[in-house]
Amino acid sequence: MAASLNAILTKSPVPSVVGLPPTIPEDVCQPNSFADDLLRYTPVATLILDAALQIRQVSDSYLRVSGANNRNHVVGHYAPNIFHQTVTFPAHASAREALQIAQDTGSVQQVQHLTNDNRAWTIRAVPVVRHGSLRYFQMEFTDTTEQRRQQLELEERLYTNECYRALVETVKDYAIFMLDPDGNVATWNAGAQAFKGYKPSEIIGRHFSNFYSEDDRRAGKPERELVDALRDGRCEDEGWRYRSDGSRFWANVVITTIYKDGAHLGFSKVTRDLTERRKSERKLISAYEEASKLKSEFLANMSHEIRTPMHGMLSALTLLLDTRLDENQLDLAHVIQESGEVLLQVINDILDYSKLASGSFSISQDIISVVDIIQSVFRAHLRCSKPGVALESYVDPNLPKAAEGDSLRYRQIIQNFLSNATKFTEEGYVRITAKVDKEDDEYYTILTEVVDTGIGIPAESTKTLFTPFTQFDNSATKRYKGTGLGLSICKSLAELMGGNIGYHANPEGRGSIFWFTAKLKKCKQAKIVEVLAGNMEALKSPSPISANPMQEIKVAAAGKRLLLTEDNFINRKVMLQMLSGLGFENIDVASDGKEAVAKASIEPTPYDLILMDVNMPVQDGVSATKELREKGLKVPIVAMTANALKGHAETYIAKGMSGYIAKPVDRNLLIKLLLKCLQRQDDG
Amino acid sequence: MSIPGAEDTIDPATFEQILEMDEDEVDREFSKSIVFDFFGQAESTFAKMDSSLDKKEKDYLKTLSELGHFLKGSSATLGLTKVKDSCEKIQHYGSLKDDAGTKDITEKQAQDKLLTIIAQAKEEFSEVEDVLRKFYKDA
Known part of the structure; x- marks a missing residue:
């Protein structure tokens, strides 16, 4: 082929003269000829060259695109010269090359030319051969900018698709696959195979x-997830997923709904294996918990170890204060004492806090009386209240006289609230109120509030009030001492009691309201206790004082039978003597609680009143009383106790005693108490 | 009526209450019997305390606490304030509490404190015993 072409080319005239004046050959310029019309008006920019590369014909469209306004500037000219003019028509540069190759090879050439302004021209050089010799060249210029753009886009799209496919198929760390709209698996990648163990064909x-557990399937979880994904566009879940071999892994799963051109194609599902991460999370959490527990235990131990010598120090100090000190020494000793007491409080707080934090704190369930607790704390504060501050207490008469709870912890919260309130209040009032917030068959929920007109709490501090170790006055010149633990301890205590704690500003403008709730269980024998507690109320209320109680008790004693329960024979002997002196002739004795229960639970009970020592061997007085009350015994039971401990007396009454008298028994008090009890018996 | 020489060891009001129970103010049969019963009880209780603290058998502290409480009851009834107070301390120490019965102490501390307080209680007892024996002209 090349040989024959060369044969042709050698025969064709070679352009030897450049820059000759254009001559217009007659045969192509014949007006109105069909070929002339065709060439002149074709929309494809066209040049016809003769074998000598002289331009013989030109289309109007060429003139337009090349910017050569005048056809006479083109026709008859030597084409390579025209093609040098690349400024007006950059595609000329490629036309030259195409022509050259077409001339050399005798075959149709098509080249693409990209201009600097990103336009694309396709240039075709068509050699026209007749009888073995080259006669003409047809040069066509087509603006293919648009086609090229589309082409590029297509290529890019193909490339991207290909990339994505490769990406999805080869990713091993994620299971990525498609579900059809019904939830059937449609595609499967390497990650999916690696995670779940299924081959695509399976x-x-x-x-x-x-992939879900039996339970999840039964609960309809997979279906629900598709519904969620349809509704929200996507659905994320973390949970156990199962492999083909039945083993499981902790997975994060994202299901995304896929639409194409508005039609629902199905869902994409991306699953990550989080087993390792979950394991390390677990490890971290347990390490943290362990550390935190150790910290709390350490704190508890430390506090305990500090507390013991502190007590020693404070006791020694008390003794020292009793010795003869001069004024200066006395002052110093008082400073030590005061600081020591503050320090002890701090340590006690930390001990409580660390016990609470380590979870080793428990709440006891005794029978308590909220009213008594509030009144006793209130009385204690009354003694040390500031002159300009009115201390008030409002207690709902509907509060239960007895319910199950922890009096010590209840008291601790009230104590904390009240001492905070009094500490921060210089004038106005501090008021404690308590009422039944809710009541059901089993529980009372008691709401206790302490309202003051003190300095109040700045709004920005209210959030951290119950956070440990924070005090809203953190300035260097702290006016108020404390650990910042009190309220956080109260919060934990309230929560342990099944309640809540909170703060809001006093709506009267100045000061604070701290409140807490506690759930107290109703007690079984509440009825009897309440009746008896009611009796106690009657006892406390002033009644006409008789002119001669001695005479009165002798009248009341006539025909009465008592049971005296007391383990110490000396006390027994004294009590017997005292009682017989009061006119009681019929007195049985029991030396412990068990004996008392045995003697008193005969039906009907032979006694009009029982005197009950509290601490006794075998069975103590409180439990004996409880047992007797449970058996339905309603006669008054009077506790005799040498326990001067605060709060104990209230407890005895709450536990079913009708009254109490301190040891050593004062005769006049005993007369009063017996009169009240016996008179009530007679009235009843 | 107070006992001469024992104003700070015997609570007059309480003791007087006992004396008032006597039918005869000369022979004071009842109160005397009570007081002498108490002497016996105190001595036997102190002996039990000593042996408990010495042997340290199982629950010896609890036993000491109970003994303290026991003697506290009768001494309180007679108004023997000092003995009563010491007995109360014995009761507290025996339950591993401090003087006031509110704060925890260690077993070692309890042992030391018990040793001291029992000795003190005995001394206080013998002091008041002397006074009372004189009062009842039994010395």
């Missing part, structure tokens, strides 16, 4: 619920 076409 899983494609099967429902994706195969």
Whole structure:
């Protein structure tokens, strides 16, 4: 082929003269000829060259695109010269090359030319051969900018698709696959295979619920997830997923709904294996918990170890204060004492806090009386209240006289609230109120509030009030001492009691309201206790004082039978003597609680009143009383106790005693108490 | 009526209450019997305390606490304030509490404190015993 072409080319005239004046050959310029019309008006920019590369014909469209306004500037000219003019028509540069190659090879050439302004021209050089010799060249210029753009886009799209496919298929750390709208697996990647153990042939076409546990499937979880994904566009879940071999892994799963051109194609599902991460999370959490527990235990131990010598120090100090000190020494000793007491309080707080934090704190369930607790704390504060501050207490008369709870912890919260309130209040009032917030068959929920007109709490501090170790006055010149633990301890205590704690500003403008709730269980024998507690109320209320109680008790004693329960024979002997002196002739004795229960639980009970020592061997007085009350015994039971401990007396009454008298028994008090009890018996 | 020489060891009001129970103010049969019963009880209780603290058998502290409480009851009834107070301390120490019965102490501390307080209680007892024996002209 090349040889024959060369043969042709050698025969064709070679342009030897450059820059000759254009001559217009007659045969192509014949007006109105069909060929002339065709060439002149074709929309494809066209040049016709003769074998000598002289331009013989030109289309109007060429003149337009090349910017050569005048056809006479083109026709008859030597084409390579025209093609040098690349400024007006950059595609000329490629036309030259195409022509050259077409001339050399005798075959149709098509080249693309990209201009600097990103336009694309396709240039075709068509050699026209007749009888073995080259006669003409047809040069066409087509603006293919648009086609090229589309082409590029297509290529890019193909490339991207290909990339994505490769990406999805080869990713091993994620299971990525498609579900059809019914939830059947449609595609499967390497990650999916690696995670779940299914080969594509084993899983494609099967429902994706195969990856879920039996329980999840029964609960309809897979279906629910598809519904959620349809509704929200996507659905994320963390949980156990199962492999083909039945083993499981902790997975994060994202299901996304896929639409194409508005039609629902199905869902994409991306699953990550979080087993390792979950394991390390677990490890971290347990390490943290362990550390935190150790910290709390350490704190508790430390506090305990500090507390013991502190007590020693404070006791020694008390003794020292009793010795003869001069004024200066006395002052110093008082400073030590005061600081020591503050320090002890701090340590006690930390001990409580660390016990609470380590979870080793428990709440006891005794029978308590909220009213008594509030009144006793209130009385204690009354003694040390500031002159300009009115201390008030409002207690709902509907509060239960007895319920199950922890009086010590209840008291601790009230104590904390009240001492805070009095500490921060210089004038106005501090008021404690308590009422039944809710009541059901089993529990009372008691709301206790302490309202003051003190300095109040700045709004920005209210959030951290119950956070440990924070005090809203953190300035260097702290006016108020404390650990910042009190309220956080109260919070934990309230929560342990099944309640809540909170703060809001005093709506009257100045000061604070601290409140807490506690759930107290109703007690079984509440009825009897309440009746008896009611009796006690009657006892406390002033009644006409008789002119001669001695005479009165002798009248009341006539025909009465008592049971005296007391383990110490000396006390027994004294009590017997005292009682017989009061006119009681019929007195049985029991030396412990058990004996008392045995003697008093005969039906009907032979006694009009029982005197009950509290601390006794075998069975103590409190439990004996409880037992007797449970058996339905209603006669008054009077506790005799040498326990001067605060709060104990209230407890005895709450536990079913009708009254109490301190040891050593004062005769006049005993007369009063016996009169009240016996008179009530007679009235009843 | 107070006992001469024992104003700070015997609570007059309480003791007087006992004396008032006597039918005869000369022979004071009842109160005397009570007081002498108490002497016996105190001595036997102190002996039990000593042996408990010495042997340290199982629950010896609890036993000491109970003994303290026991003697506290009768001494309180007679108004023997000092003995009563010491007995109360014995009761507290025996339950591993401090003087006031509110704060915890260690077993070692309890042992030391018990040793001291029992000795003190005995001394206080013998002091008041002397006074009372004189009062009842039994010395």
